Amino acid sequence: MSGNKGYNPFAMAQAEFDRVAKTIGLDPGAVELLRNPMREYHFSIPVRMDDGETKVFRGFRVQHNDARGPSKGGIRFHPQETIDTVRALAMWMTWKCAVADLPLGGGKGGVICDPHHLSPREQEQICRGWIRQVGRDVGPNRDVPAPDIMTSAQHMLWMLDEYEALHGGHYPGVITGKPVGMGGSLGRTQATGYGVVYTLREALKELNHDPENTTASVQGFGNVAQYAIELYHRIGGTTVCVSCWDESEQTSYSYRKKDGIDLKELRSVTDGFGGIDRKRAADLGYEVLAGEDWLTQEVDILMPNAIENQITGENVGGIHQRVRVIAEGANGPTTPEADHVLAERGIFVIPDFLANAGGVTCSYFEQVQSNMNYFWELGEVLGKLDIKMTSAYHDVSNVARRQKTSMRDAAYMVAIGRVASACRDRGWI
């Protein structure tokens, strides 16, 4: 996506951590340990392409901290992937697992590639190559990868298969986000988007807003966004605008229907990566606007559900005065500069690593089910997910109220406090 020039997500993640660490008076040893990853792996993945040429892809895995349990976090396929993005995302996974009170640490992986331009066979070779490089450093009790941007259940299954070939045996707990029936959990696909809305529902309750009287504008139309919209509509909300990346034009567009988008209809003109077919959407009566226009809509709720660095110092001023709540489904969508402006304007932000913790929470359920080889019904998964997300929300909201601080800082306080005390209890610091 555009607008990433000069932006270093890891520097931003460290600056946020440093600020909160100072506020809570974290000791210097803990600060030193937690502001950097414990381990990282950088490697090359050679792939024989369909045309017979060999192409070499760069891959990463970063394990930020595993004091509370095995590292956990997704693998992204992205043409603009950088090690600093992976480091930032790994650190955020540590905070995310801690805020959701999961017995897991934080990690993240990536490959610099664009699956839009790779055949299924080439993608399979990248997945298998990734495991061949770090198959000894991940594992059910060490580090458990999962899907993220542009990686799917099929990718996870190829990785599992390669891992099992390498280690000789069945280890379904090594990776989550697998296909249902092949060790995957029911509800995993919906989990991140639904989780965003479980926290949004609690926020609206606290702010005395009836969801039925609210409207929203959403950035993204991938897995997270689609299921967030689905549940938001089910609790009575209306989505009036959706924005997404257009691969053929290499830019993004917003799609607006003032009386509310029809999710099923819009899904019918969308590809597997969440890209909407512009012409077909226009034929269905959607107004096609510029990519950034999702941010300036006159709505009550904004849901940035796409990628990092989207609400910035430059565009935050364009947010309509009607906006009351921002629920961050993406990782790192708001820069600290923009966050400051939102706080001054009194906009209630449900921070990313709380709002989007539903995915990893369900991954944790999948890991438990895989290790037991005993799988739960959908209702049981979603019921447990709702309980976990609701209690994570209130843990944070209680601290925010007590400390008279923002939800973001409160979420950091809860998470950093839990991770630091695990490090202390183990005698690391």
Ligand code: GLU
């Ligand atoms: N990639 C997701 C995230 O950023 C899920 C990670 C997982 O399930 O381990 O939270």
